[in-house]
Amino acid sequence: MIDFRAAIGQTQSKASNRAAILECISTAGEIARVDIAQETGINRATVTTLTGELLDEKLLLTIEEEEKSNTGRGRPRVKLRLNPDAFALAGAKISENSITVAIVDFAGQQISDYRLMDNTFPLTRDELALKVKETVTLAAKKANLTLSDIAALGVGVPGYVDIQSDQVYWSPALSNTPTNFVETLQETFSFPVMLDNDANLATLAEQRFGWGKGVKDFLVVTIEHGVGMGVVLDNRIFRGIRGLGGEFGHTKVQLNGALCRCGQRGCLEAYVADYALLREADTAFKFQMVEELPNGKRLDALYHQAKAGNETALAIFERAGKMLGMGLANLVNIFDPALIIFSGERMQFDLLYEENVLEELRHNSLQTNRPPPEVRVHKWGDLLWAKGAAAWATEYVIYDTAAQTNGR
Amino acid sequence: MIDFRAAIGQTQSKASNRAAILECISTAGEIARVDIAQETGINRATVTTLTGELLDEKLLLTIEEEEKSNTGRGRPRVKLRLNPDAFALAGAKISENSITVAIVDFAGQQISDYRLMDNTFPLTRDELALKVKETVTLAAKKANLTLSDIAALGVGVPGYVDIQSDQVYWSPALSNTPTNFVETLQETFSFPVMLDNDANLATLAEQRFGWGKGVKDFLVVTIEHGVGMGVVLDNRIFRGIRGLGGEFGHTKVQLNGALCRCGQRGCLEAYVADYALLREADTAFKFQMVEELPNGKRLDALYHQAKAGNETALAIFERAGKMLGMGLANLVNIFDPALIIFSGERMQFDLLYEENVLEELRHNSLQTNRPPPEVRVHKWGDLLWAKGAAAWATEYVIYDTAAQTNGR
DNA sequence: ATGTTTTGTTTGTTATTTAAACTAAATAAA
DNA sequence: TTTATTTAGTTTAAATAACAAACAAAACAT
Numbered sequence: 001m002i003d004f005r006a007a008i009g010q011t012q013s014k015a016s017n018r019a020a021i022l023e024c025i026s027t028a029g030e031i032a033r034v035d036i037a038q039e040t041g042i043n044r045a046t047v048t049t050l051t052g053e054l055l056d057e058k059l060l061l062t063i064e065e066e067e068k069s070n071t072g073r074g075r076p077r078v079k080l081r082l083n084p085d086a087f088a089l090a091g092a093k094i095s096e097n098s099i100t101v102a103i104v105d106f107a108g109q110q111i112s113d114y115r116l117m118d119n120t121f122p123l124t125r126d127e128l129a130l131k132v133k134e135t136v137t138l139a140a141k142k143a144n145l146t147l148s149d150i151a152a153l154g155v156g157v158p159g160y161v162d163i164q165s166d167q168v169y170w171s172p173a174l175s176n177t178p179t180n181f182v183e184t185l186q187e188t189f190s191f192p193v194m195l196d197n198d199a200n201l202a203t204l205a206e207q208r209f210g211w212g213k214g215v216k217d218f219l220v221v222t223i224e225h226g227v228g229m230g231v232v233l234d235n236r237i238f239r240g241i242r243g244l245g246g247e248f249g250h251t252k253v254q255l256n257g258a259l260c261r262c263g264q265r266g267c268l269e270a271y272v273a274d275y276a277l278l279r280e281a282d283t284a285f286k287f288q289m290v291e292e293l294p295n296g297k298r299l300d301a302l303y304h305q306a307k308a309g310n311e312t313a314l315a316i317f318e319r320a321g322k323m324l325g326m327g328l329a330n331l332v333n334i335f336d337p338a339l340i341i342f343s344g345e346r347m348q349f350d351l352l353y354e355e356n357v358l359e360e361l362r363h364n365s366l367q368t369n370r371p372p373p374e375v376r377v378h379k380w381g382d383l384l385w386a387k388g389a390a391a392w393a394t395e396y397v398i399y400d401t402a403a404q405t406n407g408r
Numbered sequence: 409m410i411d412f413r414a415a416i417g418q419t420q421s422k423a424s425n426r427a428a429i430l431e432c433i434s435t436a437g438e439i440a441r442v443d444i445a446q447e448t449g450i451n452r453a454t455v456t457t458l459t460g461e462l463l464d465e466k467l468l469l470t471i472e473e474e475e476k477s478n479t480g481r482g483r484p485r486v487k488l489r490l491n492p493d494a495f496a497l498a499g500a501k502i503s504e505n506s507i508t509v510a511i512v513d514f515a516g517q518q519i520s521d522y523r524l525m526d527n528t529f530p531l532t533r534d535e536l537a538l539k540v541k542e543t544v545t546l547a548a549k550k551a552n553l554t555l556s557d558i559a560a561l562g563v564g565v566p567g568y569v570d571i572q573s574d575q576v577y578w579s580p581a582l583s584n585t586p587t588n589f590v591e592t593l594q595e596t597f598s599f600p601v602m603l604d605n606d607a608n609l610a611t612l613a614e615q616r617f618g619w620g621k622g623v624k625d626f627l628v629v630t631i632e633h634g635v636g637m638g639v640v641l642d643n644r645i646f647r648g649i650r651g652l653g654g655e656f657g658h659t660k661v662q663l664n665g666a667l668c669r670c671g672q673r674g675c676l677e678a679y680v681a682d683y684a685l686l687r688e689a690d691t692a693f694k695f696q697m698v699e700e701l702p703n704g705k706r707l708d709a710l711y712h713q714a715k716a717g718n719e720t721a722l723a724i725f726e727r728a729g730k731m732l733g734m735g736l737a738n739l740v741n742i743f744d745p746a747l748i749i750f751s752g753e754r755m756q757f758d759l760l761y762e763e764n765v766l767e768e769l770r771h772n773s774l775q776t777n778r779p780p781p782e783v784r785v786h787k788w789g790d791l792l793w794a795k796g797a798a799a800w801a802t803e804y805v806i807y808d809t810a811a812q813t814n815g816r
Numbered sequence: 817a818t819g820t821t822t823t824g825t826t827t828g829t830t831a832t833t834t835a836a837a838c839t840a841a842a843t844a845a846a
Numbered sequence: 847t848t849t850a851t852t853t854a855g856t857t858t859a860a861a862t863a864a865c866a867a868a869c870a871a872a873a874c875a876t
Contacts (some may be wrong), residue, residue: 041546074822217649251738330659336648370613482853
């Protein structure tokens with residue numbers, strides 16, 4: 001039984017078949033036409049036709065070299081790949097004290113990157129847009145490109161971003177919210193700009209370059225200065241019904257609990273984010289830990305205290321881990337995912353993410369005889385978030401060129 | 409900007425256009441062809457063709473009567489409606505102590521119903537399937553029908569139902585879980601049987617007959633003996649990635665909190681469901697409330713105590729309300745819905761669902777300048793759940809007949 | 817050489833949608 | 847009472863796109 005509604009309607013439009021083929025090639029890297037037909041369910045003849053068009057448009061390349069890996073008999077398969085030179089795409093990740101930009105080619109390979117350090121956040125939307133432009137320009141220059149060579153830009157900001165109305169409701173990087181930051185960005189650049197919450201871009205990075213490759217549905221949880229989430233349902237990022245969902249960090253794990261930087265109480269973030277741990281550490285160790293150290297160092301110190309067996313430091317991580325596990329269990333109860341990816345730079349706190357979390361997760365989620373969701377930890381930094389932003393731009397280009405062929 | 413991926417691929421297959429037209433007519437009740445074209449975005453010519461086929465197949469009827477409500481000039485519109493006699497559909501709601509069956513026609517009008525009272529749950533799957541058969545047969549007889557007149561049956565059971573694998577992992581109505589209850593039902597009946605979690609059927613009832621009519625995305629929360637949820641995303645019920653999501657009642661609102669009947673601690677259900685309230689009431693009023701009263705009566709007593717101003721009783725409802733509000737806020741933070749419908753029979757506890765809940769909800773969910781989600785309370789009983797089950801069967805028939813025209 | 821196998825292409829057919837012209841059926845105006 | 851106008855719905859012819867089946871290409875096996 002089931003999902004009879006998905007079983008019909010297979011006769012796709014040309015545009016979505018094109019997009020499906022491009023995404024298939026993008027995921028595979030190199031793939032022969034038969035295998036595309038196999039993977040996507042599109043007829044072999046149709047694959048020939050569409051890939052023919054894509055080759056004509058120089059979006060694809062055939063792989064010329066003779067390779068020995070043929071199955072044996074029969075006409076050898078000719079593999080196809082994305083043409084790296086079809087487009088140059090930019091992605092920008094805006095953090096609280098820096099802007100990281102990556103320039104990638106159409107095949108997703110990074111061409112250059114640039115990181116602008118800056119501590120004057122929050123800025124107005126105009127100031128921030130200019131800083132983004134500066135960073136993108138410098139990153140492009142490193143790749144011997146100018147802004148006019150760039151086909152699209154993806155931008156990720158922390159905070160509450162509604163991509164339906166283009167509003168940023170709140171962000172640590174922007175003053176004067178709510179504001180339509182996309183408008184400003186569009187005025188600044190002459191190519192399309194996609195804005196999104198940074199966690200969604202990390203999710204896109206996982207989907208395209210990371211462990212979400214080829215996986216239809218999964219969750220991504222990011223723990224940095226705040227706690228974010230990305231949800232992939234049926235290969236697409238779910239951004240909430242009205243554009244502002246997935247605020248995992250602000251789901252409540254305790255009635256009238258710890259104070260969060262959002263002003264509410266009991267948010268998960270108020271237990272597991274950087275500032276929450278530091279807040280506790282400062283209380284516990286106020287005579288031992290030097291206030292003047294930068295946040296990163298103080299966190300490291302706390303971590304090493306815990307590793308060395310300090311009970312108080314351990315307890316701080318233990319509580320955070322339990323809360324995180326409980327929050328995750330709620331996600332599991334709601335989404336029933338097969339895969340959860342922890343993604344981010346600060347994943348070194350294995351004390352936090354290992355035992356307590358997983359146990360609390362198991363303990364608080366639905367018990368069935370099916371395998372529990374797989375939980376994987378992925379350590380990567382701002383640069384890869386920027387690549388995710390660029391992937392967002394890539395997606396735009398894929399669907400844009402597809403729509404243009406028959407943009408009814 | 410946005411959702412460029414949804415903007416392409418409008419060229420639908422015939423089958424989904426048929427289904428879209430049928431759903432449009434079903435939602436509207438009566439509607440002219442021009443308006444169908446308007447609503448669905450399908451070309452006027454195509455609407456003529458497809459409705460022509462549907463009329464030939466006797467799935468639709470034209471409305472003959474001359475009606476005065478024409479706009480004025482021009483050829484008067486001819487409205488179409490579903491042919492009630494096209495199919496008879498059955499829905500069964502299995503509760504902990506009864507089975508309710510509704511027989512509806514293709515237009516969704518109820519033809520008959522039957523309620524079998526029974527207190528011997530849990531039963532084995534064979535026993536339960538037989539009881540369902542008995543109830544359906546009796547309901548059919550009331551409508552002068554036999555089982556062979558029925559096109560499909562929807563069945564809703566409380567508990568954990570995975571409709572991908574047809575497994576019931578746990579249900580208060582079934583012993584020996586996990587079990588493939590669909591298998592048994594299919595052996596019992598000669599027409600297709602759809603099984604689902606009862607909350608999803610309430611959701612379908614809201615979508616077809618209730619306040620979800622014509623709404624693309626909304627949440628339904630049911631509070632009965634347990635707490636359930638239904639999620640409608642893009643007109644479709646989201647059942648979790650692996651088929652077992654939406655277990656709102658078992659999301660955790662307190663680390664190591666109150667004991668739930670599922671065996672875990674801190675589940676929302678353990679604070680707001682019937683048994684949770686009664687548990688507290690029994691502790692607080694053990695010398696005042698008579699144990700032997702049936703649950704419904706005891707709950708009524710508690711409710712009236714609270715209404716009369718009894719502090720202890722009030723506090724019980726107040727805590728439950730706060731917990732529920734917090735749980736709801738988490739749903740809002742994740743799904744960002746525009747509409748939440750409270751659906752069920754026991755919605756008379758306005759003390760519980762009014763002030764505390766809404767305040768706690770506002771208080772714990774994302775603050776933006778957009779309107780907060782609308783929260784509506786819908787009181788209806790088992791019979792309407794059964795109609796939801798029948799709607800599930802209706803949906804099957806709609807997609808089934810559509811797929812048959814061109815079941816590639 | 818010849819046959820076999822597998823990949824990829826071509827061709828003709830089919831299903832389906834749609835624009836545009838047309839018919840139908842009403843009211844409004846002359 | 848015509849005639850024009852308006853709106854609803856239908857027909858027709860053209861366009862699109864997907865696919866099955868036949869075919870060509872390019873390798874290895876015998």
